[in-house]
Amino acid sequence: PADIVETGWSGFYMRVLEEGFVRKNDSFILLEKGEKQLSILHINNIRYHDRTNxxxxxEILSVKVLASDWQKPFRKLWLKKGNG
Incomplete structure (x- = not known):
């Protein structure tokens, strides 16, 4: 976690929408990209370093498909500003 905070690099993230099994030689195919293409690097930078942006x-909170665990810290920052 300290490396993520320092560098912003956290690896590749995927969201599981449907349970299933992945085998060693299975492949992943990107079916679509969201309307806003925010990188994990950008999101981590705002979360850990640019908390008053x-x-x-x-913009991050407007991404409705962002997992709720990722939304929580940004909602807290948003509320600190006095937004309802």
Whole structure:
């Protein structure tokens, strides 16, 4: 976790929408990209280093498919600003 905070690099993330099994030689195919293509690097930078960039926080929170565990820290920052 300290390396993620320092560098912003956290690896590749995928969200599981349907349970199933993945075998060693299975492949992944990107079916679609979201309307906003925010990188994990950008999101980590805002979360750990640029916590008063409320324009970026608002943009991150507008991504409705972002997992709720990822939304929580940004909602807290948003509320600290006095937004409801």
């Amino acid at each position: 409320f324009d970026a926080i608002e």
